[in-house]
Amino acid sequence: MTSIHVAERVQRIKPSPSSTAADRANQLKREGRSIVSLVVGEPDFDTPAHVREAAARAMNAGATRYTALPGTVELRQAIADKLKRENGLTYALNEIIVTNGAKSAIYTAFAATLEPGDEVIVPAPYWVSYPDMALACDGKPVAVACSEEQGFKLTPAQLEAAITPRTRWLILNSPSNPTGATYSAGEYRALADVLARHPDVLVMTDDIYEHIRFEGGTAPHLLSAAPELRERTLAINGVSKTYAMTGFRIGWAAGPRELIRALDTLTSQSAGNSCSVSQAAAVEALNGSQDFVAQSLAVYRERRDAMASGINAIPGLSCRLPEGAFYLFVNCAGLIGQRTPEGKVLETDGDVVLYLLESVGVAVVAGTAYGLSPYFRLSIATSLDILADGLARIAKAVGDLA
Template sequence: MKLARRISEVRPSATLSINAKAQELRRRGVKIINFAVGEPDFHTPVHVKQMAIQAVIRNQTRYTPASGMQELKEAVCRWVESYYGLQYNTSNVLISCGGKHALYNVFQAILDPGDEVFIPAPYWVSYPDMVVLAGGVPLIVSMSFENNYKLTPEVLKSTINQNTKAIILNSPSNPTGVYYSEEELKELAEVLKGYPDLWIISDDIYSHMLFNGAKWTNIVVVEPSFRDRTVIIHGVSKSYAMTGWRIGFAVGSEELIKAASKIQSQSTSNPCSIAQWASLAALMGDQSDVDRMAKSFESRCAYVTHRLRSIPGIRFVEPQGAFYIFPDVSAFYGKSYGHKVVNDSLSMADYLMDEAHIAVVPGIAFGDDRCIRLSYALSMKDLEEGCNRLESALRALK
């Protein structure tokens, strides 16, 4: 039997083999330090969980409108207004099953076969494959370490072309943790003004996790004239430690939201009603957990950067947000330990798993084979142990 061609065009998740190996080792009783996680290690706030319980008791368990409950859309509008200072109506909001699903619907709604999507690399793993699934072509453009992996107006100007239909901006970034300042976004906006038909996708999912007083903003805030061609992707997964609840949202022009909602209505229908009520409590309730998590990631980031700095051969761009760091370990390529040779990010991840029992994600999954991604959403005890193991394993490579 023949499967669709698009299946062979989509890459399987690069983390699958690492996870399978980690599971196998755990089954054998080995303690793995898991630097590969992509979620906060905190619990969902209590008032959010209580709201979900109440929703069940109140029998709020039926279908909601396919694009999400009106109450939650109103909460998203209020939250966006208080956080971004931008006013939207509920017709500008689509509630989906996670930020990933919101993005998926948006790509399906804007891309025709052959349309290019400008993706600065390193990028979040799912962008290129979601573009391909929508018939588009990822235009992957590598950013330089020297410029902190950030897109510059010069690179943007020289790469963008008439086939480019959309661009993705992700600040702070998964996997690098770098973010764009107001000034930098203004400079990019100047170039983007020359391409009025280009969609801008602003993936702001980590916006609440910024360190050392950094001031977060996004492209629509700095350039309000982009409002109708920018779609904001956000959600409760990261900010409120709600990755399993699967609620994210897209905020954009009525035309785009209507189109993306149509896609959603013929695929998943509404996201879980109980999770929607819980998300309303997250957005409207006490925000102190959000600040507490951000502060905690800030101090863990400081610890990990301090440790990595003392390992000769590693270089990295200092993260300013999210909970990832993306060290360049290519100075170790070509070296070996026993019969194991490390020559790319996959063999490095394999080596670290086998010899140090630490799980990391190979940088190739994010479009940069020189690096590995470490998540520091771990307890201080595990971070310390993990950094010790990483340091010993790298030093052992000759």
């Protein structure tokens, strides 16, 4: 038998924990178990009709061939218009690249800029893929624990302490996955004052949840608060969460021309251009009616309020009310040390998550995957009926502990 050598860059990373949890939940469903999966961060709504119709029109018009590598002119113009209209940011078309989802933009940026040992500051809790994408590109993720008491947000003092001569990137995700924490303009300004002392540190803003914000309006942008950072900031976004277009795989990056040119070069030899039909659909999403955005936000808010209230009524569990995104990051410290009906002591949030899955069939993701324990993340991107079922099951499981 031939032995396949897997490169060290792959061996040093792990599969996405959220994908692994979803796969396990689906496996149990296939085995006949009744499972309530609160794992996947994906809107449960259909893509808006006018966006689907734009995709169909594009196919029928023959727009099924290669496009310009950085994206069609129409889509890059729509992105530039959106950035100007909603964020007050001005970008030329050659400062924008369309990618195969926002994740691809982040990975490609790391691949294009990181040398072995370069450090990437990742405030924790973080989206599960940030550290592994840095590792896959020979970088070193530097996780900075941001406690619940500080709103799960990075402080200027923490940022100053984390920066070293090897620091290459700082990632800021607002609203955040998994906590829903959102930076204010003032908090951005304070972080920018630290960055002013470290001009070689690049900044990546992951804005994918910007429209899913419960306090009104889109989330403030770092570059609105600190425009002087523009020439070293890469703004990442996409249509997946806002417009329920996860399967269309359209993201983008906007930034200084030199950096976008590097992404262009690497993409030309890797992924190539993004799907032509998806790009046409994304143009319609950005330029067309925005009614869906407000309608879906109202539903998410109702789900958030109901689920947070229910979780906080369960002894041993608690959660802050998220300001955005569609997750609850649940503090389960009160369950650590308790015993299951089978006599097992719950020692970690991983134990809690396994207990919920095996005892009552509720699938969530342990806080360890996001860099902060003891917590678990649950998604509210599903119906109120399913959430109520999951909540009742969690309450029963907790009630059975001793």
